Amino acid sequence: NAGVTQTPKFQVLKTGQSMTLQCAQDMNHEYMSWYRQDPGMGLRLIHYSVGAGITDQGEVPNGYNVSRSTTEDFPLRLLSAAPSQTSVYFCASSYSSGGITDTQYFGPGTRLTVL
Amino acid sequence: KQEVTQIPAALSVPEGENLVLNCSFTDSAIYNLQWFRQDPGKGLTSLLLIQSSQREQTSGRLNASLDKSSGRSTLYIAASQPGDSATYLCAPSRGNNRLAFGKGNQVVVIP
Numbered sequence: 001n002a003g004v005t006q007t008p009k010f011q012v013l014k015t016g017q018s019m020t021l022q023c024a025q026d027m028n029h030e031y032m033s034w035y036r037q038d039p040g041m042g043l044r045l046i047h048y049s050v051g052a053g054i055t056d057q058g059e060v061p062n063g064y065n066v067s068r069s070t071t072e073d074f075p076l077r078l079l080s081a082a083p084s085q086t087s088v089y090f091c092a093s094s095y096s097s098g099g100i101t102d103t104q105y106f107g108p109g110t111r112l113t114v115l
Numbered sequence: 116k117q118e119v120t121q122i123p124a125a126l127s128v129p130e131g132e133n134l135v136l137n138c139s140f141t142d143s144a145i146y147n148l149q150w151f152r153q154d155p156g157k158g159l160t161s162l163l164l165i166q167s168s169q170r171e172q173t174s175g176r177l178n179a180s181l182d183k184s185s186g187r188s189t190l191y192i193a194a195s196q197p198g199d200s201a202t203y204l205c206a207p208s209r210g211n212n213r214l215a216f217g218k219g220n221q222v223v224v225i226p
């Protein structure tokens with residue numbers, strides 16, 4: 001198993017540009033989520049999904065869109081990049097059964113700089 | 116909103132000493148709690164998961180305890196090694212496996 005994969009590893013954008021951060025998992029996990037990590041702060045939840053076709057907002061959703069058309073993929077879209085979105089983005093996935101959630105597995109991250 | 120505090124923020128210990136990392140959280144209505152390790156420039160690696168009904172979990176030299184009612188968890192690392200140098204993150208989970216993170220305990224083990 002490849003686990004959770006993220007592409008690209010690094011990205012530089014100009015203010016106002018759009019882009020999509022890709023996330024895929026091959027563990028058949030229902031739960032997937034996106035976090036951002038900024039210096040001096042803990043990781044913060046952006047959006048999450050409990051299954052294909054179902055998404056919801058996390059703590060810091062503004063400026064980001066998500067969709068979940070398949071179990072495997074959960075892309076994160078930046079509609080109009082701003083310098084405040086400079087961060088490291090992590091995707092995570094986990095298994096859940098009967099309301100009991102299991103270990104979350106994280107991808108290697110995408111380091112995004114917005115100029 | 117769940118607030119997570121990790122103390123100490125940073126510590127250095129000589130090789131062989133036991134490590135004690137503390138985590139406190141404000142909302143005790145959690146489903147589980149995970150401890151992660153993060154190396155510089157890398158992603159998060161899960162170390163231990165404690166379900167809300169459990170008091171502790173052990174894996175090798177690692178032991179994590181959970182006192183849900185008082186909002187506390189402690190990670191013990193026995194006989195520390197230089198390879199244990201990393202940042203350790205505590206993350207209690209709300210419904211739908213939404214994790215809240217502390218800022219971490221940055222650990223340096225001196226050979």
